[in-house]
Amino acid sequence: MTNEGTHEDERPLTGAALTRARVLDAAARLIGTVGLVRATTKEIAREAGCSEAALYKHFRDKEDIFVRVLRERAPRLAAAVAELPDRAGQGTVREHLEAVVMVAVPFYQQSLPMAGGLLASPELLAAHRRKLDNAGPHHVSSRLADYLRAEQRLGRVAADVDPDAAAMLLIGGCFHRAFLEVFYAGEGPAEALRPAALDDFATATVRAVLGGIQAPAA
Structure with a gap:
Protein backbone atom coordinates (compact mmCIF):
# COMPACT_ATOMS: atom_id res chain seq x y z
CA MET A 1 0.00 0.00 0.00
CA THR A 2 1.13 3.52 -0.60
CA ASN A 3 1.13 6.20 2.04
CA GLU A 4 -1.93 8.42 1.71
CA GLY A 5 -1.15 11.77 0.24
CA THR A 6 2.26 10.97 -1.22
CA HIS A 7 3.71 9.78 -4.52
CA GLU A 8 6.46 7.19 -4.65
CA ASP A 9 8.94 10.08 -4.56
CA GLU A 10 7.29 11.29 -1.31
CA ARG A 11 6.07 14.62 -2.71
CA PRO A 12 2.75 15.57 -1.03
CA LEU A 13 -0.35 15.21 -3.17
CA THR A 14 -2.85 18.03 -3.46
CA GLY A 15 -6.20 18.71 -5.09
CA ALA A 16 -7.49 16.11 -7.55
CA ALA A 17 -4.45 13.85 -7.12
CA LEU A 18 -5.04 13.71 -3.36
CA THR A 19 -8.73 12.87 -3.82
CA ARG A 20 -7.84 10.11 -6.26
CA ALA A 21 -5.28 8.64 -3.85
CA ARG A 22 -7.77 8.73 -0.97
CA VAL A 23 -10.39 6.93 -3.07
CA LEU A 24 -7.93 4.15 -3.93
CA ASP A 25 -6.77 3.80 -0.32
CA ALA A 26 -10.38 3.73 0.91
CA ALA A 27 -11.35 1.14 -1.73
CA ALA A 28 -8.42 -1.09 -0.78
CA ARG A 29 -9.39 -0.93 2.90
CA LEU A 30 -13.06 -1.66 2.27
CA ILE A 31 -12.47 -4.47 -0.22
CA GLY A 32 -10.14 -6.10 2.30
CA THR A 33 -12.65 -5.82 5.15
CA VAL A 34 -16.20 -6.02 3.77
CA GLY A 35 -15.49 -7.57 0.36
CA LEU A 36 -15.76 -6.38 -3.22
CA VAL A 37 -19.56 -6.69 -3.53
CA ARG A 38 -20.31 -4.66 -0.39
CA ALA A 39 -17.67 -2.04 -1.18
CA THR A 40 -20.04 0.17 -3.16
CA THR A 41 -18.99 3.47 -4.68
CA LYS A 42 -21.15 5.19 -2.05
CA GLU A 43 -19.27 3.46 0.77
CA ILE A 44 -15.91 4.06 -0.87
CA ALA A 45 -16.68 7.77 -1.24
CA ARG A 46 -17.78 7.97 2.40
CA GLU A 47 -14.61 6.19 3.55
CA ALA A 48 -12.50 8.52 1.40
CA GLY A 49 -14.25 11.62 2.73
CA CYS A 50 -15.55 12.79 -0.62
CA SER A 51 -18.78 12.74 -2.60
CA GLU A 52 -19.72 10.08 -5.13
CA ALA A 53 -19.68 12.84 -7.75
CA ALA A 54 -16.04 13.56 -6.91
CA LEU A 55 -15.25 9.85 -7.10
CA TYR A 56 -16.71 9.60 -10.61
CA LYS A 57 -14.50 12.45 -11.79
CA HIS A 58 -11.56 10.08 -11.43
CA PHE A 59 -13.02 6.60 -12.09
CA ARG A 60 -15.60 5.30 -14.55
CA ASP A 61 -17.12 2.73 -12.19
CA LYS A 62 -16.31 0.36 -9.34
CA GLU A 63 -14.61 -2.02 -11.75
CA ASP A 64 -12.23 0.76 -12.77
CA ILE A 65 -11.44 1.39 -9.10
CA PHE A 66 -10.80 -2.31 -8.56
CA VAL A 67 -8.34 -2.48 -11.46
CA ARG A 68 -6.52 0.62 -10.24
CA VAL A 69 -6.28 -0.72 -6.69
CA LEU A 70 -4.62 -3.86 -8.04
CA ARG A 71 -2.23 -1.89 -10.25
CA GLU A 72 -1.34 0.89 -7.84
CA ARG A 73 -1.90 -0.37 -4.31
CA ALA A 74 -0.73 -3.98 -4.47
Whole structure:
Protein backbone atom coordinates (compact mmCIF):
# COMPACT_ATOMS: atom_id res chain seq x y z
CA MET A 1 0.00 0.00 0.00
CA THR A 2 1.13 3.52 -0.60
CA ASN A 3 1.13 6.20 2.04
CA GLU A 4 -1.93 8.42 1.71
CA GLY A 5 -1.15 11.77 0.24
CA THR A 6 2.26 10.97 -1.22
CA HIS A 7 3.71 9.78 -4.52
CA GLU A 8 6.46 7.19 -4.65
CA ASP A 9 8.94 10.08 -4.56
CA GLU A 10 7.29 11.29 -1.31
CA ARG A 11 6.07 14.62 -2.71
CA PRO A 12 2.75 15.57 -1.03
CA LEU A 13 -0.35 15.21 -3.17
CA THR A 14 -2.85 18.03 -3.46
CA GLY A 15 -6.20 18.71 -5.09
CA ALA A 16 -7.49 16.11 -7.55
CA ALA A 17 -4.45 13.85 -7.12
CA LEU A 18 -5.04 13.71 -3.36
CA THR A 19 -8.73 12.87 -3.82
CA ARG A 20 -7.84 10.11 -6.26
CA ALA A 21 -5.28 8.64 -3.85
CA ARG A 22 -7.77 8.73 -0.97
CA VAL A 23 -10.39 6.93 -3.07
CA LEU A 24 -7.93 4.15 -3.93
CA ASP A 25 -6.77 3.80 -0.32
CA ALA A 26 -10.38 3.73 0.91
CA ALA A 27 -11.35 1.14 -1.73
CA ALA A 28 -8.42 -1.09 -0.78
CA ARG A 29 -9.39 -0.93 2.90
CA LEU A 30 -13.06 -1.66 2.27
CA ILE A 31 -12.47 -4.47 -0.22
CA GLY A 32 -10.14 -6.10 2.30
CA THR A 33 -12.65 -5.82 5.15
CA VAL A 34 -16.20 -6.02 3.77
CA GLY A 35 -15.49 -7.57 0.36
CA LEU A 36 -15.76 -6.38 -3.22
CA VAL A 37 -19.56 -6.69 -3.53
CA ARG A 38 -20.31 -4.66 -0.39
CA ALA A 39 -17.67 -2.04 -1.18
CA THR A 40 -20.04 0.17 -3.16
CA THR A 41 -18.99 3.47 -4.68
CA LYS A 42 -21.15 5.19 -2.05
CA GLU A 43 -19.27 3.46 0.77
CA ILE A 44 -15.91 4.06 -0.87
CA ALA A 45 -16.68 7.77 -1.24
CA ARG A 46 -17.78 7.97 2.40
CA GLU A 47 -14.61 6.19 3.55
CA ALA A 48 -12.50 8.52 1.40
CA GLY A 49 -14.25 11.62 2.73
CA CYS A 50 -15.55 12.79 -0.62
CA SER A 51 -18.78 12.74 -2.60
CA GLU A 52 -19.72 10.08 -5.13
CA ALA A 53 -19.68 12.84 -7.75
CA ALA A 54 -16.04 13.56 -6.91
CA LEU A 55 -15.25 9.85 -7.10
CA TYR A 56 -16.71 9.60 -10.61
CA LYS A 57 -14.50 12.45 -11.79
CA HIS A 58 -11.56 10.08 -11.43
CA PHE A 59 -13.02 6.60 -12.09
CA ARG A 60 -15.60 5.30 -14.55
CA ASP A 61 -17.12 2.73 -12.19
CA LYS A 62 -16.31 0.36 -9.34
CA GLU A 63 -14.61 -2.02 -11.75
CA ASP A 64 -12.23 0.76 -12.77
CA ILE A 65 -11.44 1.39 -9.10
CA PHE A 66 -10.80 -2.31 -8.56
CA VAL A 67 -8.34 -2.48 -11.46
CA ARG A 68 -6.52 0.62 -10.24
CA VAL A 69 -6.28 -0.72 -6.69
CA LEU A 70 -4.62 -3.86 -8.04
CA ARG A 71 -2.23 -1.89 -10.25
CA GLU A 72 -1.34 0.89 -7.84
CA ARG A 73 -1.90 -0.37 -4.31
CA ALA A 74 -0.73 -3.98 -4.47
CA PRO A 75 2.91 -5.12 -4.71
CA ARG A 76 4.00 -4.78 -8.35
CA LEU A 77 4.19 -8.42 -9.33
CA ALA A 78 3.50 -7.92 -13.05
CA ALA A 79 6.28 -5.34 -13.29
CA ALA A 80 8.68 -7.57 -11.38
CA VAL A 81 8.27 -10.54 -13.72
CA ALA A 82 8.13 -8.39 -16.86
CA GLU A 83 11.68 -7.23 -16.20
CA LEU A 84 13.09 -10.72 -15.65
CA PRO A 85 13.81 -11.86 -19.24
CA ASP A 86 16.18 -8.91 -19.70
CA ARG A 87 18.10 -10.00 -16.60
CA ALA A 88 18.88 -13.51 -17.82
CA GLY A 89 22.55 -14.28 -17.32
CA GLN A 90 22.91 -11.67 -14.59
CA GLY A 91 23.21 -12.61 -10.93
CA THR A 92 21.88 -16.08 -10.22
CA VAL A 93 18.65 -17.86 -11.11
CA ARG A 94 18.09 -18.46 -7.40
CA GLU A 95 18.29 -14.76 -6.56
CA HIS A 96 15.83 -13.82 -9.29
CA LEU A 97 13.29 -16.47 -8.32
CA GLU A 98 13.49 -15.64 -4.63
CA ALA A 99 12.82 -12.00 -5.49
CA VAL A 100 9.69 -13.08 -7.39
CA VAL A 101 8.44 -15.07 -4.39
CA MET A 102 9.00 -12.11 -2.06
CA VAL A 103 6.73 -9.96 -4.25
CA ALA A 104 4.21 -12.64 -5.33
CA VAL A 105 3.09 -13.78 -1.87
CA PRO A 106 2.21 -10.27 -0.58
CA PHE A 107 0.57 -9.47 -3.92
CA TYR A 108 -1.73 -12.47 -3.71
CA GLN A 109 -2.42 -11.82 -0.03
CA GLN A 110 -3.77 -8.38 -0.89
CA SER A 111 -5.52 -9.56 -4.05
CA LEU A 112 -7.39 -12.56 -2.64
CA PRO A 113 -10.10 -10.59 -0.76
CA MET A 114 -10.78 -8.64 -3.96
CA ALA A 115 -10.62 -11.71 -6.19
CA GLY A 116 -13.10 -13.54 -3.96
CA GLY A 117 -15.81 -10.95 -4.59
CA LEU A 118 -14.93 -10.79 -8.26
CA LEU A 119 -15.22 -14.55 -8.73
CA ALA A 120 -18.56 -14.56 -6.87
CA SER A 121 -20.06 -12.17 -9.44
CA PRO A 122 -20.15 -13.63 -12.99
CA GLU A 123 -21.21 -10.26 -14.44
CA LEU A 124 -18.42 -8.35 -12.72
CA LEU A 125 -15.90 -11.03 -13.64
CA ALA A 126 -16.95 -10.92 -17.30
CA ALA A 127 -16.67 -7.12 -17.31
CA HIS A 128 -13.24 -7.36 -15.71
CA ARG A 129 -12.03 -9.86 -18.34
CA ARG A 130 -13.20 -7.59 -21.16
CA LYS A 131 -11.31 -4.61 -19.72
CA LEU A 132 -8.12 -6.63 -19.32
CA ASP A 133 -8.02 -7.20 -23.10
CA ASN A 134 -5.87 -10.34 -22.88
CA ALA A 135 -3.61 -8.83 -20.20
CA GLY A 136 -4.88 -11.26 -17.58
CA PRO A 137 -3.27 -13.07 -14.63
CA HIS A 138 -1.70 -15.66 -16.92
CA HIS A 139 0.92 -13.07 -17.87
CA VAL A 140 2.69 -13.54 -14.54
CA SER A 141 3.55 -17.19 -15.11
CA SER A 142 4.02 -16.55 -18.85
CA ARG A 143 6.68 -13.88 -18.32
CA LEU A 144 8.37 -15.97 -15.65
CA ALA A 145 8.47 -18.85 -18.13
CA ASP A 146 10.03 -16.51 -20.72
CA TYR A 147 12.76 -15.72 -18.22
CA LEU A 148 13.39 -19.42 -17.55
CA ARG A 149 13.60 -20.06 -21.31
CA ALA A 150 16.18 -17.30 -21.61
CA GLU A 151 18.23 -18.86 -18.82
CA GLN A 152 17.78 -22.25 -20.48
CA ARG A 153 19.36 -20.93 -23.67
CA LEU A 154 22.32 -19.76 -21.57
CA GLY A 155 22.69 -23.21 -20.02
CA ARG A 156 21.68 -22.07 -16.53
CA VAL A 157 18.43 -24.07 -16.52
CA ALA A 158 18.36 -27.73 -17.49
CA ALA A 159 17.54 -28.33 -21.16
CA ASP A 160 14.87 -30.96 -20.50
CA VAL A 161 12.76 -28.76 -18.21
CA ASP A 162 9.42 -27.30 -19.33
CA PRO A 163 9.70 -23.57 -18.40
CA ASP A 164 5.92 -23.11 -18.40
CA ALA A 165 5.39 -25.94 -15.92
CA ALA A 166 8.25 -24.69 -13.72
CA ALA A 167 6.84 -21.14 -13.70
CA MET A 168 3.37 -22.41 -12.85
CA LEU A 169 4.84 -24.50 -10.04
CA LEU A 170 6.55 -21.51 -8.44
CA ILE A 171 3.64 -19.09 -8.85
CA GLY A 172 1.18 -21.75 -7.67
CA GLY A 173 3.22 -22.22 -4.51
CA CYS A 174 3.15 -18.49 -3.86
CA PHE A 175 -0.62 -18.38 -4.39
CA HIS A 176 -1.22 -21.25 -1.98
CA ARG A 177 1.01 -19.64 0.64
CA ALA A 178 -0.97 -16.40 0.30
CA PHE A 179 -4.25 -18.31 0.57
CA LEU A 180 -3.12 -19.89 3.84
CA GLU A 181 -2.06 -16.50 5.20
CA VAL A 182 -5.46 -14.99 4.36
CA PHE A 183 -7.46 -18.04 5.48
CA TYR A 184 -5.86 -18.38 8.91
CA ALA A 185 -5.22 -14.66 9.50
CA GLY A 186 -2.63 -15.43 12.17
CA GLU A 187 -4.90 -17.89 14.00
CA GLY A 188 -3.91 -21.14 12.31
CA PRO A 189 -2.21 -24.17 13.87
CA ALA A 190 1.56 -24.08 14.26
CA GLU A 191 2.11 -26.31 11.25
CA ALA A 192 -0.11 -24.26 8.92
CA LEU A 193 2.76 -22.13 7.64
CA ARG A 194 6.06 -23.88 7.15
CA PRO A 195 8.50 -22.20 6.93
CA ALA A 196 6.83 -19.49 9.01
CA ALA A 197 8.84 -16.50 7.76
CA LEU A 198 8.32 -15.33 4.18
CA ASP A 199 12.04 -15.06 3.41
CA ASP A 200 12.57 -18.62 4.66
CA PHE A 201 9.63 -19.76 2.52
CA ALA A 202 11.18 -18.05 -0.52
CA THR A 203 14.54 -19.72 0.08
CA ALA A 204 13.06 -23.19 0.65
CA THR A 205 10.61 -23.02 -2.24
CA VAL A 206 13.17 -21.82 -4.77
CA ARG A 207 15.62 -24.46 -3.56
CA ALA A 208 12.97 -27.14 -4.16
CA VAL A 209 12.18 -25.83 -7.65
CA LEU A 210 15.83 -25.46 -8.63
CA GLY A 211 16.54 -28.99 -7.52
CA GLY A 212 14.49 -30.09 -10.49
CA ILE A 213 15.33 -27.45 -13.11
CA GLN A 214 18.82 -26.07 -12.62
CA ALA A 215 21.63 -27.37 -14.78
CA PRO A 216 24.41 -29.06 -12.75
CA ALA A 217 27.07 -26.52 -13.73
CA ALA A 218 24.85 -23.60 -12.60
